Amino acid sequence: MIEPFATMKRSMVVPTLSLLLLAGTSLADDGQLFVLPESPFEGSLQLNGWLPQVNLEFADESLGISNNVFLGLDDILKNLDWTVQLSGDLRFGRFGFMPDVFAAALSGGGDTRGPLFDHVSVQMRQAVVTAPFYYRFIDKECFSLDLVGGARYLYLGSTLSLSGGLLGDAIGPVQSSTVNHLWDGVAGFRIEQDLNDRLFYWIYGDVGTGASDATWQIWSNLGWRLTERNSLTAGYRYLTWENGNTSRDVSLTVSGPTVAFRREF
Numbered sequence: 001m002i003e004p005f006a007t008m009k010r011s012m013v014v015p016t017l018s019l020l021l022l023a024g025t026s027l028a029d030d031g032q033l034f035v036l037p038e039s040p041f042e043g044s045l046q047l048n049g050w051l052p053q054v055n056l057e058f059a060d061e062s063l064g065i066s067n068n069v070f071l072g073l074d075d076i077l078k079n080l081d082w083t084v085q086l087s088g089d090l091r092f093g094r095f096g097f098m099p100d101v102f103a104a105a106l107s108g109g110g111d112t113r114g115p116l117f118d119h120v121s122v123q124m125r126q127a128v129v130t131a132p133f134y135y136r137f138i139d140k141e142c143f144s145l146d147l148v149g150g151a152r153y154l155y156l157g158s159t160l161s162l163s164g165g166l167l168g169d170a171i172g173p174v175q176s177s178t179v180n181h182l183w184d185g186v187a188g189f190r191i192e193q194d195l196n197d198r199l200f201y202w203i204y205g206d207v208g209t210g211a212s213d214a215t216w217q218i219w220s221n222l223g224w225r226l227t228e229r230n231s232l233t234a235g236y237r238y239l240t241w242e243n244g245n246t247s248r249d250v251s252l253t254v255s256g257p258t259v260a261f262r263r264e265f
Contacts, residue, residue, distance in 0.1 A: 041092055044264040048085035050102060050237060052076065052256035058249070071106075073256065081105040087260070094136040096146070098190070103127040118163075127155040128239065128254075130217075132186060132206070142194040148206060152215060154182040154241060156252070182243065184210035198225045202233075215241045221258065229264045 054071040071079075083104040090097050106124040132150030156179070163173040188206025195201065200223045207216040221235030238255040 041090060042265075043088065043090040043096075044262050046087040046089075046260050046262040048087055048102070049259040050085055050256060051258070052237070052254045055251075055253045057251040075108075076106070079106045079108040081107055091136070094139065096134050096136065098132055098134060098148075100130045101128075121161045121163075123159040125155070125157040127153075129153045130186065130206075132188070134190065144190075144192050146190040148186070148188045148190060148204075150186055151210075152184045152186050152206075152208060154180070154184075154212075154215075154252075156180040182211040182241065184208040184212050184215050184241075186215070199223070200225070200231075212241045212243045215239075219258070221260070223262070231262045231264075233260045233262065234258065 051073055053073055053076070054069075056069040058068075081104075083102075085102050087100045088098065104126050106122075106126075108122055130150070130152045132148045134146040134148045136144060137147050138145035157177070159175060159177045161173055161175045186206040186208030188204065190202065190204045192202035193200060202221050202223065204219045205217065207214070209215065217237065217239040219235065219237040221233040223231050223233035225231045235258050236256070237258050238253070240253040240255075241251065243250045
């Protein structure tokens with residue numbers, strides 16, 4: 001009766017050690033438990049809510065035309081189909097990577113005044129991806145300064161559809177689509193400072209050029225730590241492009257308040 005009991009105890013050793021390892025612990029030589037080393041990486045994932053207004057200015061000297069399209073917050077909310085807004089931060093020592101993604105699709109339509117077509121519909125798609133690396137130049141307990149360098153990609157797509165009316169009934173709907181891709185290099189900074197145990201602020205800014213004549217943004221936030229790893233922020237973001245040549249000038253500005261939830265790990 002003794003031997004089976006001893007065999008059963010020995011058979012429990014392996015699964016017990018496996019459970020300890022899965023729990024993040026191991027056995028030292030002296031029989032004491034110790035915690036496995038933590039990951040050298042630090043980072044965060046942030047879910048953004050940007051409520052911008054859009055101002056697009058277009059001028060073509062060769063055609064002798066110019067136009068200004070303004071979409072306020074009411075227009076954005078009324079015609080918004082979907083949006084994706086995420087930011088991330090991954091740091092190893094003083095070096096890090098902090099991508100930011102904003103994408104949205106808008107659609108709308110209405111009646112026209114002319115006799116050729118009596119209805120117009122517009123679909124707009126926009127994506128902005130900023131992918132900068134950074135070096136933590138100052139790293140204090142309550143203050144940090146990062147020097148930033150990377151790239152920004154802008155995608156603008158639109159589809160215009162005309163239907164009805166004299167011409168639309170005769171030849172059918174008419175559709176026109178345009179797509180623009182712009183790549184720019186950017187350089188800038190990020191500052192974050194604790195004001196007390198829970199309240200903090202951070203500011204990000206960059207300037208750049210490349211496919212655009214100039215692009216720059218400023219993004220400032222005031223945050224409140226809910227827990228050690230979770231926080232809420234609110235602020236304002238301004239992002240602009242200027243792109244022109246001898247005959248055509250295009251200027252796009254996207255700006256408005258932001259709210260965000262950040263989870264650190």
